Amino acid sequence: MYRYETHLHTSPVSRCAGAGVREQMRFYRELGYDGIFVTNHFLDGNVNIDRNLPYKTKLDFYLSDYFDAKKESENLGIKVFFGVELSHAGTDFLIYGLPPEWYQAHPEIMELGKKEELALMRSEGAFVVQAHPYREAGYIDHIRLYPRSVDAVEVINASRIDFENRLADQYADNYGLLKTGGSDNHHGFASRLAGMECEEPVMTEADYGRLVREGKARVFTLNPDRDSHEWFRREPEGCFTVQLRTNPSTGFDWDWEADHAEGIAEESREYLRKESEPALCGEPSFVKFVFRPSVPGMQSVTFRYRRSWESTPPLRTFNLRFELKQDGRISLPRHDFTE
Ligand SMILES: [Zn+2]
Ligand SMILES: [Zn+2]
Numbered sequence: 001m002y003r004y005e006t007h008l009h010t011s012p013v014s015r016c017a018g019a020g021v022r023e024q025m026r027f028y029r030e031l032g033y034d035g036i037f038v039t040n041h042f043l044d045g046n047v048n049i050d051r052n053l054p055y056k057t058k059l060d061f062y063l064s065d066y067f068d069a070k071k072e073s074e075n076l077g078i079k080v081f082f083g084v085e086l087s088h089a090g091t092d093f094l095i096y097g098l099p100p101e102w103y104q105a106h107p108e109i110m111e112l113g114k115k116e117e118l119a120l121m122r123s124e125g126a127f128v129v130q131a132h133p134y135r136e137a138g139y140i141d142h143i144r145l146y147p148r149s150v151d152a153v154e155v156i157n158a159s160r161i162d163f164e165n166r167l168a169d170q171y172a173d174n175y176g177l178l179k180t181g182g183s184d185n186h187h188g189f190a191s192r193l194a195g196m197e198c199e200e201p202v203m204t205e206a207d208y209g210r211l212v213r214e215g216k217a218r219v220f221t222l223n224p225d226r227d228s229h230e231w232f233r234r235e236p237e238g239c240f241t242v243q244l245r246t247n248p249s250t251g252f253d254w255d256w257e258a259d260h261a262e263g264i265a266e267e268s269r270e271y272l273r274k275e276s277e278p279a280l281c282g283e284p285s286f287v288k289f290v291f292r293p294s295v296p297g298m299q300s301v302t303f304r305y306r307r308s309w310e311s312t313p314p315l316r317t318f319n320l321r322f323e324l325k326q327d328g329r330i331s332l333p334r335h336d337f338t339e
Contacts, residue, residue, distance in 0.1 A: 001197045001198070001199070002034040002035075002197070002198045002199075002200070002201045002202065003031075003032065003033045003034060003195055003196070003197050003198075003220065004033060004034060004035050004036065004037065004081075004195050004196050004197075004198065004202060004208070005028055005033060005035075005036040005037065005182065005183055005185065005193070005195050006037050006039070006083070006094070006096075006129075006180060006181070006182040006195055006196050006208075007037070007039050007083075007085070007094060007131065007154065007157065007182025007183055007184045007185070008024060008036050008037060008038055008039055008182075008183065008184075008185045009039070009040055009041065009085075009184070009185065009186045010024055010038060010040060010065040010069070011048075011065075012048050012065070013040040013041075013047060013048060013061065013062055013064065013065040014040045014041045014046060014047065014048065014186065015041070015046045015047065015048040016041070016046050016186055017040075017186045017187070018186055018187040018188070019185075019186065019187050019188035020065075021038070021065055021068050021069035021072065022072060022076065023188040024036065024069075024185065024188055025069060025072060025073075025076045025078050025080070026076060026235070027185075027188045027189055027190075028078055029076055029077050029078040031193075031222070031224060033078060033195070034078070034079055034201055034202070035078060035079030035080065035081055035202060036069075036078060036079070036080060036081070037081040037082070037083040037096065037205075037208070038065060038066045038069050038080060038081070038082065038083060039083035039084060039085045039094055039182075040062065040065060040066070040084070040085065041085050041087060042062065042084050042085060042086050042087065043055070043058050043059065043062060043110065044086055044087050044088065044110065045085065045086065045087030045092070046087070047061075047062060048061075049061045049062070055107040055110060056104075056107075059103055059104060059107075062103075063100050063103075066080070066082050066100070067100075070082075079202070081096075081202065081204075081205050081208065082099065082100060082205055083095060083096050083205070084098075084103070085131060086114070086117070086118075088114045088144075089140070089141065089144075090135070090137065090139055090140030090141070091114070091130075091133075091140075091143075091144040091146070092130075092131040092132065092135075093114070093118060093128055093129065093130055093131060093146075093150065094128070094129040094131050094154065094180075094182070095121055095126050095127075095128055095129075096126065096127045096128075096129070096205050096206075096208050096209055097125050097126045097127045097205045097206045097208070097209050098121060098124060098125065098126045098205075099205070102124065106120075109121075114146070114149070115146070115149055118146065118149040118150065119149065122149075122151070125206065126209075127151050127152070127206075127208065127209025127212065127213075128149065128150045128151050128152070129150060129151065129152040129153065129154050129180050130145070130146055130150045130152075130153050130154065131154045131157065131182070131184070132154055132157040132159075132160050132164065132168070132184065133145055133153060133154070133167075133168050133171055134160075134163075134164040134165075134167040134168055134171075135157075135160055135164060136164070145171060147171070147174075147175040147177065150177065151177065151178055151209070151212075151213075152172070152177055152178035152179060152180050152212060153168050153169075153171050153172035153177050153178070153179060153180070154168065154180050154181065154182055155168045155169040155171075155172050155179040155180070155181065155219065156168075156169075156181035156182075156194040156219050156221060157181070157182060157183070157184050157194065158181075158182070158183040158184065158185075158190065158192045158193050158194040158221065159183065159184040159185075159186075159192075160184075178212050178213065179219055180196060180212060180217075180219060181194035181195055181196060181219030181220065181221065182194055182195060182196075183195065189224075190224070191223060191224060192221070192222075192223055193221065193222040193223070193224065194219060194220070194221045194222075195219075195220060195222070196208075196212070196217045196218065196219060196220070197217065197218055197219075197220040198211050198216060198217040199211075199216045199217075200216060236290070238292060238328060239267060239290050239291060239292045239293075240290075240291055240293075240322065240330050241288060241289065241290050241291075242288070242289045242291065242301075242303070242320065243272070243286050243287070243288045243289075244286065244287055244289075244303060244305070244318060245285075245286055246271075246285060246286060246287045246305070247285065248271070248285070248287075251307045251309075252305055252306060252307055252315060253287065253305070253306075253307075253308070254287055254289075254303050254304065254305050254318075255303070255304055255306070255308070256289070256301050256302065256303045256304070257301070257302050257304075258299060258300070258301045258302075259299060259300045259301075260295060260299055262294075262295065263293060263294055263295035263297075263299050263324075264291050264292070264293045264294065264295075264299060264301065265291065265292050265294065266289060266290070266291055267290040267291065267292050268288075268289070268290045269287060269288070269289050269290075270287070270288045271285055271286070271287055271288075272285055272286045272287075272288055293322070293324040293330065294324075295324065296324045296325065296326050297323065297324065298321060298322075298323045299321070299322060299323070299324070300319060300320065300321045300322075301319070301320045301322075302317060302318070302319050302320075303317065303318040303319075303320070304316075304317050304318075305317070305318075
């Protein structure tokens with residue numbers, strides 16, 4: 001199975017996004033995704049540029065994050081695809097399968113009503129999805145449905161509540177529309193994700209629509225901080241971060257031991273609580289270690305979840321193998337988790 005994020009925003013192009021392309025790419029690469037679609041708010045939406053500038057100037061800016069991500073794709077080990085999120089007064093559409101050049105050649109879309117615009121795009125091969133159709137917010141006057149103008153409905157948007165997603169699913173069923181899922185990720189790390197899982201790898205933007213049409217792609221959801229206990233990032237520069245689930249109020253907590261104690265230093269240790277979890281007494285939280293390896297070569301660190309005063313075997317262990325390369329890069333750590 002190949003996993004894809006189909007709904008993602010990046011800073012600075014989307015005004016509301018807090019994460020840049022690299023942070024987003026690293027986040028999904030570490031989760032094992034094959035690729036991401038960069039779907040920033042188009043020039044009719046929350047794009048971070050003066051609306052009075054000429055179309056070409058705005059479009060160049062709009063495309064800059066996508067091209068930036070595309071350039072880093074090989075380097076960061078994750079595929080990057082182009083998508084667009086169109087807006088009409090709070091009603092949004094995800095467009096896949098039209099290349100950047102298409103938008104360069106069609107400035108007239110800015111003058112079209114959404115129905116005409118979507119019809120034009122579909123006639124030129126676009127796969128059109130109505131995003132979070134039942135979203136309610138202060139700035140949205142009313143819910144608008146476009147059942148005759150779209151190919152699919154985003155039936156799970158990880159940033160929306162279940163009630164809205166359930167209605168979206170019924171909308172798709174009622175009109176016989178295809179179903180997709182996406183996260184609408186604006187900020188990198190997210191504790192709740194949705195995306196599309198495909199039987200074969202997506203090779204091009206057009207491929208994606210075909211796989212959905214052929215029933216070879218299905219919606220999946222993922223809770224990175226619940227479904228996996230451990231978390232890594234190769235940052236900050238020269239360091240890596242390990243995040244583990246913990247509940248220190250029970251007396252249990254993580255400690256660590258390296259096979260070469262002199263080859264690695266703990267830069268910091270921080271306790272975090274996920275915003276998605278209620279702030280209850282004794283709440284589960286995370287401990288975030290930042291390590292700086294200093295000796296090139298393969299190394300391993302063993303983490304143990306235990307009560308420091310007990311000599312019984314640890315409740316959980318987590319073994320991490322990583323390599324510090326001669327050029328300072330840290331290779332993808334291998335890890336085993338036992339419980
Ligand atoms: Zn946004
Ligand atoms: Zn969005």
